[in-house]
Amino acid sequence: GESVGLHLPTLSVQEGDNSIINCAYSNSASDYFIWYKQESGKGPQFIIDIRSNMDKRQGQRVTVLLNKTVKHLSLQIAATQPGDSAVYFCAEKGASGTYKYIFGTGTRLKVLA
Amino acid sequence: DTGVSQDPRHKITKRGQNVTFRCDPISEHNRLYWYRQTLGQGPEFLTYFQNEAQLEKSRLLSDRFSAERPKGSFSTLEIQRTEQGDSAMYLCASSLSATSNEQFFGPGTRLTVL
Numbered sequence: 546g547e548s549v550g551l552h553l554p555t556l557s558v559q560e561g562d563n564s565i566i567n568c569a570y571s572n573s574a575s576d577y578f579i580w581y582k583q584e585s586g587k588g589p590q591f592i593i594d595i596r597s598n599m600d601k602r603q604g605q606r607v608t609v610l611l612n613k614t615v616k617h618l619s620l621q622i623a624a625t626q627p628g629d630s631a632v633y634f635c636a637e638k639g640a641s642g643t644y645k646y647i648f649g650t651g652t653r654l655k656v657l658a
Numbered sequence: 659d660t661g662v663s664q665d666p667r668h669k670i671t672k673r674g675q676n677v678t679f680r681c682d683p684i685s686e687h688n689r690l691y692w693y694r695q696t697l698g699q700g701p702e703f704l705t706y707f708q709n710e711a712q713l714e715k716s717r718l719l720s721d722r723f724s725a726e727r728p729k730g731s732f733s734t735l736e737i738q739r740t741e742q743g744d745s746a747m748y749l750c751a752s753s754l755s756a757t758s759n760e761q762f763f764g765p766g767t768r769l770t771v772l
Contacts, residue, residue: 648700
């Protein structure tokens with residue numbers, strides 16, 4: 546299948562270690578953020594979301610942190626597994642009045658056995 | 659499979675030809691989005707429908723692009739007079755506004771313009 550993001554920043558992590566993927570967003574008025582995982586040849590898959598009135602949200606093995614002061618979003622994956630290997634995108638949605646989601650350029654996560 | 663489906667999965671066309679892609683969202687999802695994705699980039703927003711109404715279009719969407727969702731269910735995206743720069747993956751996503759902003763993406767249509 547075709548690879549997604551041949552020239553993306555790459556994070557290599559040992560299996561079982563924790564992964565941290567970072568994202569800088571562009572609009573201080575954005576009120577909603579999502580992390581997506583995209584495997585080669587597939588559409589993006591929702592992982593976790595967070596609203597701008599929160600600074601942390603936890604899911605199963607994943608945590609999203611939001612720092613509005615510096616417009617920074619991070620995704621933490623605990624006990625990284627080979628199946629976590631993919632390209633990860635953050636996306637932001639502007640404040641009310643727009644339905645447009647803006648995606649970042651993505652980070653490739655490689656899990657080493 | 660009750661996810662978002664797109665057809666065709668791959669389309670090869672010659673420059674100047676018109677192409678049309680179809681998206682079938684998850685049943686009862688009233689929100690539908692079209693995106694374009696090129697290699698190495700994140701998806702780029704093209705347009706948004708709520709039911710049959712097209713509520714937002716990207717300024718990047720030239721007049722050669724048109725999208726419809728006539729009955730508020732499936733949607734079509736047409737590109738007229740295709741150019742080589744139109745080569746990309748075209749993704750469709752749907753969501754159910756009442757409960758969640760989570761978008762469910764289809765597998766995409768890969769367009770290659772020769």
